[in-house]
Amino acid sequence: MxxxxxxxxxxxxxxxxxxxxxxxxxxxxxxxxxxxxxxxxxxxxxxxxxxxxxxxxxxxxxxxxxxxxxxxxxxxxxxxxxxxxxxxxxxxxxxxxxxxxxxxxxxxxxxxxxxxxxxxxxxxxxxxxxxxxxxxxxxxxxxxVTERDQRERAKLRSQARLRQVLVDEANAELRAHREQLRQALAFAHVGAWELDQATGMIEGTDQCKVNLGLAPSDTLTQTLLFDELVDEADRARVKEAMDRALAQREHFEVEFRVTWPDRSVHWILLRGLGRYQADETLKAIVGFTLDITSRKEAELEQRAIAESEKRAREHSDEVARAMDHFVTAVSHELRSPLGAILSWTLLLQRAADLSHVTRAAGVIERNAHQLSHMVDDLLDSGAIATGKLSVSLQPVDLGALAGNVVEDIRMTAETKGLRLRVGELAPCVVMADESRMKQVAWNLLSNAVKFCAQGEVELSVTVNGQQAELSVRDTGCGIEPDALARIFERFEQINPESGGRVAGLGLGLWLVKHLVDLHQGSVTAESAGHGQGATFKVTLPLYR
The missing domain is CATH 3.30.450.20 (PAS domain)
Incomplete structure (x- = not known):
């Protein structure tokens, strides 16, 4: 000096x-x-x-x-x-x-x-x-050192300085040290606070109040902080963490949300430690607050990204399983008609008996039609999956269209020994793509015939208010209640009697649902269970 x-x-x-x-x-x-x-x-x-x-x-x-x-x-x-x-x-x-x-x-x-x-x-x-x-x-x-070690040392230094201030508040040099501490905390956006257990009053620094969305002049109390400022969804968790730590004479650290006057939501880190009297009763709680909104938002964003990646992986796995299912189904279903066509073609080449020609021609034609339907379904499936399938809507009489489809499939049903009944075919005009609506009716009827071993299949078209309703009912094997929600999924086939697959790719009902959706309609399935048959209903808005 x-x-x-x-x-x-x-x-x-x-x-x-x-x-x-x-x-x-x-x-x-x-x-x-x-x-x-x-x-x-x-x-x-x-x-x-x-x-x-x-x-x-x-x-x-x-x-x-x-x-x-x-x-x-x-x-x-x-x-x-x-x-x-x-x-x-x-x-x-x-x-x-x-x-x-x-x-x-x-x-x-x-x-x-x-x-x-x-x-x-x-x-x-x-x-x-x-x-x-x-x-x-x-x-x-x-x-x-790690961030946690830094926080621990900061807490220990804060406690040491606080004890030093309490020993001799009147000392000017110690007051200067306390001011330095306040400035350092404000510089780091850390707010210090002390809760008087007897009065419920909280003495906090200006930064502490700012972190909580208050003005420096506002009065902070235990009730205001924990029953009003802390977000309602976090209050129980915050109180539980504090009570558990104080009971065990440990520090607590908890994160919660507060809503500032401008309606913005902020995440606050609250850390504190109890101070006890000689008789072990709680005298006060001291600690600090820190606005961790940026860190928490980044953490939540990373969590959302992880969840999104998890869902993407699950979706990828589902797509892979569906592809495996698809390859298996196509391989199995195409092999049967191809095998029949090849076998009867070979028989025609070797047999001199002309009586085999008519039978062979029928078998080859039937299996060729089956292959053609499978190829059409696969092509439509690909168009739907890529969003390229479109419809050309024109006024169509749904009753007349359904009557024509019934006659097209009658021989197939009667050959199987089924009764094909036609109920009411009310004349009703809807806006539809005629070829696609025929495909819907054909798929529903052929599906009913396929899953009905005996009995009857009935089709009807009725008007219900401003809606036209096409209904296909069969007395076949029925559908279990837990399977009703899955029957419109791609490659899904439900056979409650054997649990195995039947002829087909499992695309018919999936195509029906998407085609009906393109017509702004809906399709539903009803069944009382195993052996009780099933009813499929397509509802379309009437043309005005």
Whole structure:
């Protein structure tokens, strides 16, 4: 302090020099030309220098170690912290790597180290030139530790400072340390708070209230925080975490949502620890709040992406299984008619009996028609899957169209020994693609004939209000209730009697549903269960 004027010494408390010497952080006092005036014991110990080594020297010229590039970075770093510093302004530097030897200088080997400085203007208040206080912090250890360790150390330092303030609140130097703590927390957007268990009042810093969506002048209470500010969906979880931790004499850490006055939702990290009296009763709870909205949104986004990827994988697996099913079905169903055609063609080539010609021609024609229907279904299936299937809508009499389809399939039904009945065929005009609507009626009738071993198949067309209804009823094997929801899926075949597949690719009802959807209609299936037959109904809006 030799360069301080007598007036400056008189203005300062008697023990200022002693306090400065005992500060736990490393401090330099610089004059207006950035030359060293004082260095406390912590600084001298950290750098292994004496005060006479550096006093009167520019802070830019001391501690010159490492490569030239590091020295240039250090100079630029100091340039951002010292020139233009205004009274009352405090600056906190970014971290800088600057390699230095050990403090005892026994070994010239440089050790990688990271530094951070805090600068502020010191005004003695007597009109003399202000000086600059420069706090030098070695943050090398904090670089290598995890984020959780950093939070734990910050909590321990906060508690140590809080205990120090409570020991001697009247001490001016300790009040200055408390102000420094407040500024550091505000700089990091961390809000400190203390809950008085007896009164329910919460004393919080301005940043704490800002994090909770309050104004610095607002009064914060236990009821306001936990019964109003905390989102209703999170309240029970927050209270449970606090009660459990306090009962076990442990700290608690919980995340919750708050809604700010502008209706924006923010995620807050609340951490606290109970303080207990001599009789082990809870006296207060102290802790901090931190706005973690950005981190939480990123976490939720990553979770959503993971869920989306999971659904995509599941969908991919379903597509792969469907493709396997498709290949199996096509291989099986195409083999049967192809085998029949090849066998009877070979028989025609070898047999001289003309009586076989008519029978062979019938077999070949029937199997060729079956192959043709399968190919048509496959082509329509591909068009639907790619969104390329379209319909040309024209006024069509649904009753007349259904009557024609019945006659087309009558021989097939009667050959199988079934009675094909035609109920009411009410004349009703709908907007439809005639060929596609014939395909719908044909698929429903052929499906009924296929799954009906004996009995009858009945078709009817009726008018119900503003809707036309085409109904196909059979007395066949029926459908179990749990299978009704699946029968319109692609490659799905339900045979409650044997559980195996029957002839076909399992595309008929799937095509029916998509074709009816293109006509702005609906299709439903009803069955009382095994052996009770089934009824399929297609409903279309009447043409006006």
């Amino acid at each position: 030799e360069r301080l004027t007598s007036q400056q010494r008189a203005a300062l408390p008697v023990n200022t020099t002693q306090v400065f010497e005992l500060l736990p952080d490393a401090w330099l006092i610089l004059d207006g030309q950035f030359e060293v005036v004082m260095a406390n014991a912590r600084y001298r110990q950290m750098h292994g220098v004496t005060l006479s080594d550096i006093r009167g020297r520019s802070v830019y010229d001391i501690n010159q170690f490492g490569s030239q590039s590091q020295r240039d970075l250090r100079r630029n770093w100091l340039d951002s912290m010292l020139p233009g510093l205004a009274p009352g302004e405090t600056r906190l530097s970014p971290q800088l790597r600057y390699d230095t030897p050990a403090p005892d200088h026994r070994d010239d080997t440089l050790t990688p180290r990271y530094w951070q400085v805090r600068t502020s203007m010191i005004d003695a208040g007597d009109g003399s030139a202000p000086m600059i206080g420069l706090c030098v912090m070695d943050v090398s250890d904090s670089i290598a």
